[in-house]
Amino acid sequence: MILTNHLAKAFGINHAVEDVNLSIAPGEIFGLVGSDGAGKTTTLRLLVGALKADAGEVSICGYDVRRQGEQARAQIGYLSQRFSLYEDLTVLENIRFFAELRGLSRSQWQPRCMEILDFVGLAGFKDRRAGQLSGGMKQKLGLASALVSQPRVLLLDEPTTGVDPVTRQDFWQLIIRLVSASPVQDPHGDRQVSVLLTTPYMDEASRCHRVGFMRGGKIIAEGTPAELRLSLEDRILEVRHAAINLLRRNVEAIPGVEEVRAFGDRLHLRVSPGQSGTVMAALERPFPGKDGETPRTRLIPPTLEDVFIYLSA
Amino acid sequence: MPEPVVITENLTRRFGDFLAVDHLSFQVQAGEIVGYLGPNGCGKTTTIRMLLGLLQPSEGSAKVLGFDAFRQSEEVRARAGYMSQKFALYDDLTVLENLQFYAGIYNLHDPRRIAQTFHLVGLAGHEGELVQALSAGWRQRLALAIALVHQPRLLFLDEPTSGVDPTARRAFWDLIYELAGSGVTVFVTTHYMDEAEYCERIGIMRSGRLLAMDTPAALKASVIPGEVWEVVAQPLETALVSLGRLPGVLRVGLAGDHLRVIAQPGMSVEILQQAAHVEGQPPAQVTSGEPTLEDVFLSLARD
Numbered sequence: 001m002i003l004t005n006h007l008a009k010a011f012g013i014n015h016a017v018e019d020v021n022l023s024i025a026p027g028e029i030f031g032l033v034g035s036d037g038a039g040k041t042t043t044l045r046l047l048v049g050a051l052k053a054d055a056g057e058v059s060i061c062g063y064d065v066r067r068q069g070e071q072a073r074a075q076i077g078y079l080s081q082r083f084s085l086y087e088d089l090t091v092l093e094n095i096r097f098f099a100e101l102r103g104l105s106r107s108q109w110q111p112r113c114m115e116i117l118d119f120v121g122l123a124g125f126k127d128r129r130a131g132q133l134s135g136g137m138k139q140k141l142g143l144a145s146a147l148v149s150q151p152r153v154l155l156l157d158e159p160t161t162g163v164d165p166v167t168r169q170d171f172w173q174l175i176i177r178l179v180s181a182s183p184v185q186d187p188h189g190d191r192q193v194s195v196l197l198t199t200p201y202m203d204e205a206s207r208c209h210r211v212g213f214m215r216g217g218k219i220i221a222e223g224t225p226a227e228l229r230l231s232l233e234d235r236i237l238e239v240r241h242a243a244i245n246l247l248r249r250n251v252e253a254i255p256g257v258e259e260v261r262a263f264g265d266r267l268h269l270r271v272s273p274g275q276s277g278t279v280m281a282a283l284e285r286p287f288p289g290k291d292g293e294t295p296r297t298r299l300i301p302p303t304l305e306d307v308f309i310y311l312s313a
Numbered sequence: 314m315p316e317p318v319v320i321t322e323n324l325t326r327r328f329g330d331f332l333a334v335d336h337l338s339f340q341v342q343a344g345e346i347v348g349y350l351g352p353n354g355c356g357k358t359t360t361i362r363m364l365l366g367l368l369q370p371s372e373g374s375a376k377v378l379g380f381d382a383f384r385q386s387e388e389v390r391a392r393a394g395y396m397s398q399k400f401a402l403y404d405d406l407t408v409l410e411n412l413q414f415y416a417g418i419y420n421l422h423d424p425r426r427i428a429q430t431f432h433l434v435g436l437a438g439h440e441g442e443l444v445q446a447l448s449a450g451w452r453q454r455l456a457l458a459i460a461l462v463h464q465p466r467l468l469f470l471d472e473p474t475s476g477v478d479p480t481a482r483r484a485f486w487d488l489i490y491e492l493a494g495s496g497v498t499v500f501v502t503t504h505y506m507d508e509a510e511y512c513e514r515i516g517i518m519r520s521g522r523l524l525a526m527d528t529p530a531a532l533k534a535s536v537i538p539g540e541v542w543e544v545v546a547q548p549l550e551t552a553l554v555s556l557g558r559l560p561g562v563l564r565v566g567l568a569g570d571h572l573r574v575i576a577q578p579g580m581s582v583e584i585l586q587q588a589a590h591v592e593g594q595p596p597a598q599v600t601s602g603e604p605t606l607e608d609v610f611l612s613l614a615r616d
Contacts, residue, residue, distance in 0.1 A: 029569065034478055035448070035449050035450065035476065035477050035478030035481060036449040036476035036477065037448055037449055038478065134354075135352070135353055135354060163352060163353070163504075164351075164352030164353075164355075164504075164519075164614075165352065165506075165607050165610045165611060165614070166610075166611060166614045167352070169566055169611060172567060172568075172569075173566070173567050176549070176567045176569070177550070180548065180549060180550055200475070200476050200477070200478065201505055201507055202479060202507060203505075203506050203507055203605070203607065206568070206569060207568050207569035208569050209569060209570050215478065224570065225569065225570070226570075240530075245490075245494055261483055262486065262487065262490050262511075263510055263511055263529070264346060264348075264510070264511055264512045264513035264514070264515075264528065264529060265513055265528045265529060265530055266530070300603065301603060305479045305507065308478065308479045308480070309479050309480050309483060312478070312479075312480045313480075
């Protein structure tokens with residue numbers, strides 16, 4: 001559904017996107033992860049055809065974005081980071097506006113509108129002005145506007161930044177239902193949707209089917225969250241102790257410890273492959289500190305954050 | 314125990330009919346790193362603005378570093394640093410020029426102080442670089458340098474690592490731990506769970522109210538009403554519905570390619586596996602999961 005081939009874009013000497021190869025299947029939620037400036041938004045803008053690539057190709061549902069731009073764009077729903085809603089217009093009027101912008105006639109958008117508002121949970125608010133909606137409801141209206149043209153490819157740029165975890169949970173349920181044959185989008189099961197979203201946050205990335213880590217314009221790793229985590233299986237230890245700062249200095253000297261990460265009330269250690277037993281044994285020995293208390297150590301499942309730090313070292 | 318660095322009692326702020334901050338009472342001890350976790354608009358920034366004496370409360374009081382935050386706000390501001398989420402750095406000035414500019418506001422002109430601050434945040438050697446050429450992580454450090462140049466004893470950080478990658482976030486937090494180790498008290502607000510995990514104690518805020526405040530470990534242990542399980546099953550939505558109906562299951566949510574289940578203690582892998590199984594599909598995989606601060610937030614907000 002989304003295919004890019006050696007995609008590249010530079011702004012002056014800054015290689016914003018370099019050799020990006022994506023292949024996203026129908027029904028897949030793909031997360032593009034990285035810091036501000038890693039190239040995530042530029043990649044999205046290349047996909048929608050808002051920017052022209054220096055090299056490489058983009059194809060959306062089989063349409064080449066450069067040569068068949070209009071057909072390609074007709075397949076895309078795009079929710080940008082700062083999407084604009086008309087605050088003076090009602091929920092319904094906003095959707096209508098975006099529908100007509102996409103060239104839909106009244107007979108096309110009218111039957112769909114309520115269906116979509118129902119889907120995103122805004123049906124009861126259709127006559128409310130957009131300016132009077134909460135942050136989470138605005139986000140849902142943004143999503144509804146992006147869905148009105150029945151896109152097969154949904155591009156979401158940091159869709160849940162600043163949103164309440166409760167709303168975020170709702171938003172994700174919507175996205176997951178959308179890709180798993182939703183009745184609104186896919187009455188006959190022949191129009192499966194693909195979602196590509198960007199996020200700087202790993203807890204968000206772990207909800208995607210597949211994740212690509214971006215850094216310096218390149219995708220440095222790609223896989224399912226489980227596959228990515230597997231690379232550090234049995235290598236992350238959690239250590240708790242009352243004197244955490246003292247412990248930290250002691251721990252850094254233990255052979256086999258590759259990295260120490262402090263959290264408020266605990267340490268996370270990354271150990272060399274096969275060394276977790278040795279390191280745990282070393283931590284059982286008393287060290288000079290708070291009343292001879294032995295640190296409490298356990299093996300924990302690696303997080304995507306552990307993986308990212310490991311990959312970018 | 315020495316006097317807490319921040320003491321609020323029933324601190325409240327209304328904007329018209331809107332209750333932005335609703336009777337907050339809490340204390341922060343010297344050298345502590347305390348986080349305030351909550352969505353945008355929940356009252357976090359309004360709280361900081363009151364603690365800095367920039368905004369009068371509608372009700373209640375706040376004592377910061379031993380001073381009344383409202384009657385002695387100048388005293389507070391002279392001793393507190395503030396790094397806001399979207400700090401205004403001058404893009405066409407160098408790193409050094411930016412810090413010199415802000416130091417001037419505090420009437421600080423000593424080049425040694427400036428050099429010390431750069432050293433502290435790890436920017437030494439980058440003084441001549443133009444700000445517009447800096448990465449998100451380096452900009453964050455410069456903003457921190459600006460908040461630290463007058464050697465505050467209390468530091469307010471408003472979403473300090475939003476938009477930086479985990480590597481830069483880690484480096485930033487190493488700095489914050491060093492500062493706290495030297496006695497600086499740190500007060501962080503954020504709406505991201507990833508960031509909140511770094512704090513020693515976390516207050517959970519929603520709609521102006523402080524729902525709970527404790528260490529991440531204690532919150533996870535006390536607030537989440539059961540044990541966390543991760544279930545991989547096909548199709549997800551069918552499994553979601555059947556698990557939701559299973560006695561002993563307190564909450565089920567979609568989490569990308571799997572389901573996240575919170576169940577009463579005593580739930581077994583086999584029972585969950587059976588409930589999640591759909592005819593003609595491969596057997597469901599069930600593993601024990603780690604509780605997160607998001608689970609804590611959802612439990613407080615919903616249950």
